[in-house]
Amino acid sequence: MYRKEFIKTVGVLAVGTVGGFLINSCSVIKYAQYSIDRNKLVVKKSEFSDMQKFVLLNVSGLPAAIYLRKNENETFTALLTQCTHKGCEVDPDYDMLSCPCHGSKYSSAGEVISPPANEPLKKFDVLTDSENIYIQI
Ligand code: FES
CATH class of the missing domain: 2.102.10.10 (Rieske [2Fe-2S] iron-sulphur domain)
Known part of the structure; x- marks a missing residue:
């Protein structure tokens, strides 16, 4: 039971971290035409x-x-x-x-x-x- 809780918590943290990174890396830096x-x-x-x-x-x-x-x-x-x-x-x-x-x-x-x-x-x-x-x- 403890092991399942641990895996569940780590999984949620990992998804949250990856999601944050993607959101952060998706804050677009645009190269403009000139x-x-x-x-x-x-x-x-x-x-x-x-x-x-x-x-x-x-x-x-x-x-x-x-x-x-x-x-x-x-x-x-x-x-x-x-x-x-x-x-x-x-x-x-x-x-x-x-x-x-x-x-x-x-x-x-x-x-x-x-x-x-x-x-x-x-x-x-x-x-x-x-x-x-x-x-x-
Ligand atoms: S702080 Fe050293 S190159 Fe920018």
């Missing part, structure tokens, strides 16, 4: 759904992806996802970017929250019009 107009990346605002708070852009020639975040006041922030400590690519989340190499954390504005990095992420100038977001690279 075009290039001279030295600007042009991203359609429609790349952001109501639920999509940030997208990544894979841009050839850059050492890491660009994190493009939609802010609450309809402005956008574009950051290079290269850690300023030793250059690893940081992992984006809604409110924070974390470095998997030595644990630095950055705010969604690119400011250092926790070391060892002590410089903010590279930030790109961003302009918008009614349809598009323009990232100066």
Whole structure:
């Protein structure tokens, strides 16, 4: 009887853990489409759904992806996802970017929250019009 209870409990915990991981890994990180107009990346605002708070852009020639975040006041922030400590690519989340190499954390504005990095992420100038977001690279 005790053994059955134990197996049942472990089974429920295992399913809960796997389910949590899948849900977590399903929180989609979207790579957005863009075009290039001279030295600007042009991203359609429609790349952001109501639920999509940030997208990544894979841009050839850059050492890491660009994190493009939609802010609450309809402005956008574009950051290079290269850690300023030793250059690893940081992992984006809604409110924070974390470095998997030595644990630095950055705010969604690119400011250092926790070391060892002590410089903010590279930030790109961003302009918008009614349809598009323009990232100066
Ligand atoms: S490379 Fe990011 S914390 Fe060291």
